[in-house]
Amino acid sequence: MGEASARGRWLSGAVTLAVLIFLLLPLLILMIQSFTAESHLSFPPTRYGVRWYRHIFTARDWRGAMSISLLVAIVVTPAALCLGTAAALGLDRGPARGRRELYTLMISPMVLPHIILGLGLLRVLLWLGLTDTIVGFVLAHLTIAVPYVVVMVGASLATFDRAAEEAAQSLGASPARALWHVTLPMIRPGLIAGAIFSFIASFDEFIMTYFLATHNMTLPIQIFSSLSYDVDPSIAAVSGLMIIVTATLTSLLVARGQVLGGGKAIA
């Protein structure tokens, strides 16, 4: 197309590289810092070791927080998938009238400041007696996870070719069977992306849970609480762990090419 556009390509490439360094630098620092053997944060560490990883797996408060975070996220993810997929299907298959308004309504918790959600939810849960319970956390996290599923599955559905489903139905399959055996597999990328985002959204959620929790602490709250007393490298080890886990999950799926296969949306 000409050297001018090649120049443009070079420019955008340079900016992209700079941006990527900017995005990855803190994560890199955290990973390095997590292997410090000292008792407080300072970069670069002078001595290395896995002391803090061992600490977070043995210390009672960290283990407790990790279990609670994991438990909540594991409950929230499939629930969000069910609710969100149903909602996305409802929007996609339903009449076009009102679709846009309903869609906005469905994804609104994702964009609204969590402090508003947290404040209101606290009052309701206070009344129901569900503050500081796993059920309460699940309700809060579900509210912000479902929109992610609606967006991801909705994007997949939008680019999904109905022909296959129609063909299955014309061959005698009931709508439900067609859905299960034809549609769902083909929108798998959306489902997986929705699941990943749901999990991460729940695992990382801080402010709503902060308003609700007193005794049961999720990982982000435990991190915040440990910041109140001592800034020790536990938090670096915890984030190192979170980065490793989510990176592994994502790269596994990327390697199988499943995340963004199919629809025109991204790849």
Added chain:
Amino acid sequence: MLGGEAAPARARWLLLAPTALLYTVTFLVPLILLLVFSVATWDRGVIRLGFSLANYRDFFADGVTAAIFGRTVRLAALITGVCLVLGYPVAAFMRHCGPRMRLVLVVLVVSPLLTSVIVRNVAWLLILGRTGLVNTGLQAMGVVDAPLKLMYNELGVVIAVVHVYLSFMVLPIFGALISIEPALEESAASLGAKSWQVFWNVTLPLSMPGVAAGCTLVFVLSMGVYLTPVIMGGNFVVTLPMVISEVVRNQFNWANGSALALVLLLFVTVLLSASARLQRRGSES
């Protein structure tokens, strides 16, 4: 498809019902409660229910809260601007990559979301502090004599928030860019337009829906930042969410806090609907 005209509508409501039920409990009812509290009064630590617009009046009258709101808006605008300037080139670059590379870039761009907000801020402490990575490096290279003040001010907050919300700008713009027919750009170029003219007159306008979507998303998310200004702004940077939290947690003033939260909600809602209308008009033209 599913039989009849009424069936799709009915099926839709049935499918939306579970989510609607969830939202009613966790979203709608809370909002109503907030509304009720926002017209209550705070009497030296005791909340008295009733009807009083004092909290809303104070928002505009006391001079401080409105100013904080204004600065929150300004901060969000700044963050959005930076995200746009950095994010558009990344999205453009991704457009011209192969599928594998795109995937890698998407994952990298989204990676800051993999970490918890507090932990990210702690990492920034180590990088931007007076004795942090950047300052040590710059001083070692002789670029500066004294450490730069990169933290405990608006700059630190902007850097940290851009870091995490950049992906919300990149992905919508990217989505818009790849839906542009390359033929349009090629024909413009073949008619003699220079590449920057092609970009300015063809690519950019056609990518506007994505730009609008990205900007709206980043702006609204930035209006809600709570923890980052506390850690990165040295508490000098005050945002409305911080005020809401302080008022409720330390003053036990649910009345005032609810009113502030609802004003924020109203603002965000107005913004979202205005932006949606803009995007619709843009994509229709």
Added chain:
Amino acid sequence: MTHTTRTKTTTISRRRFLAGMGAAGLTTVPAVRRAAAQEEKRLIIYNFDGNLGKFYRDHWIDPFAAANGIQIDTITMTGSAPPMAKIKALVDAGKPDADVIPMQLSDYVFATRNNMLQPIAREEIPEYANLYPQFIYPHGPGMVLWCYGLAYNTEKIKDPPTAWRDLWSPAYKGKAGLNEALFEQALQMTNLAFKGKPTPVDDETFAHLKRLRPNLVSLWTTGAQAEQLLRTGEVWITPLWNGRVFKLKDEGVPLEFVVPKEGFFVRHNPFCIPKGAQHPGWAKRWLNYVCNEERQRILAEKFYYASSNRRVTYTPDVAKRVVVASPDIVARAVREDFEVILDNLPQWRKGWDAWKQS
């Protein structure tokens, strides 16, 4: 008095044992004993998190539980502040989730105004006789005294500060810190420095505060943040509580604590019993136990929190670190009126936020 002691001890004569129990504050008045006997053998306490919480478990909770054969459960408070909104909702519903709640003084005012606590008569806690009167509240004893003064870096600052006013010195430009979480104390401190008394907070206060702005690097929120700032040398001087300063000093950070000339603040936690608590009898017995000089002294030695118990004796080294080690020093502490503070908190907060933006 019957105990089931599950502790492993070698043979101790019964009389000496009882005498020891008395000295350790484990005996109490008959009325309370009777009340406790009617309750189930259980107690639920709101506990601090971190090392302080661990200390309480080891020294204040487990020994009492073992000596009395009761089960004590703790609910950890994040950030060592009780969730007052939640507690209020539970008390209003008649079902508080704990029997003893240590609260901050502002929480205490809120709790009393909202009728959340049950009063404790003086006779019900014999140890009250040994406490300084100003730390006895209608709803419980105030304990865990900490003192707010100036912390400064001895390596960077050769001329030690002696007054709050020294914070304003141009020598500390860009080197000072303030506690954002205790902003009301910062306002009162400014008043102490320039007006001689902590209140009222008015335009003059903020005018003085404005002049401090160039000196300030950061308004830190948590003790850990303050530590980080002091360790890295970003902050050379800041108001800080005594316990933290000496802890850092022991870890090798070159810090020293100064009790400012104009006066210093002493804050503490009233330990109270919510209305409708299930085990008030045991709660009062436990409160009596922890008020005892032995329990208090251990706390002072470990965390440098002074005791509200007059009879506690400190070694000279601990006395220096604890600061409020004797009645005359306690008398010199600046009294804060928390009713006034809570009443004015909204205006003070707005003024503070406005000052930050300028």
